[in-house]
Amino acid sequence: MNRYAKLIAIASGIITFVLFRSVTAAYDIGWFLAAVLGYGVYFSVEKVLSAEPEVKKLKKPPTLKVGILTDEHELKSMMNDAYEDLIQIQKCYRKAKHESIRINGEKLFHTGVTIFEHLRKNPSKIRQARRYLTYYLDTAAGIMNKYIGFVETRLDTEEINKVYLETEKALEILNEAFNKQFVKLMQNDMMDIEADVKVLEDTLRTEE
Structure with missing residues (x-):
């Protein structure tokens, strides 16, 4: 994964943590849930951005069935x-x-x-x-x-x-x-x- 993709994943995780923590500030375990959710978002974004593009697979040519041909x-x-x-x-x-x-x-x-x-x-x-x-x-x-x-x-x-x-x-x-x-x-x-x-x-x- 390139540096910019890594930074995007980290930023996504931090933003998720801050937002969720602000919503659950009244709860004792709010920070824990926010941390778990933030890490989950970071991991998901990292996985998506680091995925390799699909490449066409090339099949080795089999024995040709072209009938009785001299060539x-x-x-x-x-x-x-x-x-x-x-x-x-x-x-x-x-x-x-x-x-x-x-x-x-x-x-x-x-x-x-x-x-x-x-x-x-x-x-x-x-x-x-x-x-x-x-x-x-x-x-x-x-x-x-x-x-x-x-x-x-x-x-x-x-x-x-x-x-x-x-x-x-x-x-x-x-x-x-x-x-x-x-x-x-x-x-x-x-x-x-x-x-x-x-x-x-x-x-x-x-x-x-």
Whole structure:
């Protein structure tokens, strides 16, 4: 828990103690009840503020069931590589020194997990995502890994600061590429929904 969260928890406990004590001042055990309640509020606030945000869990790809395919081994290999790339992106964005890079890295990870899980459930679409799996995802992991390498040097030079700016720019471009890939994969599903809506509208008109 950071220092500010700790101070908020302590302040909450003290305020609760003072307020409850003022209400129960006429009772001999009022101070005791106020202390217990104050500690309870402190403990609860501390627990809430110190809780770690929930992180998406990534499932290791199982044996692909794509029928009799000559490139089944290649497809499985691409999914395994994608899994490793996503794990690398997650590790790197958590270590990011710059907020914009951490935020963009986290976006990449969550969009990547969404695409990965969609491909796991729809292995017939893996070929369609070949460019994403073999280039964009691998590039994202590589850039994040190099960025962390520079961060860990703890050097502050004009050249390294330029690398940070280029990293931020690259992640913004990659986020756009990831989003486009997801929309592309979901294109048929979106068209199905549009068709269903049109059928519903036509059905309603015929019943009027």
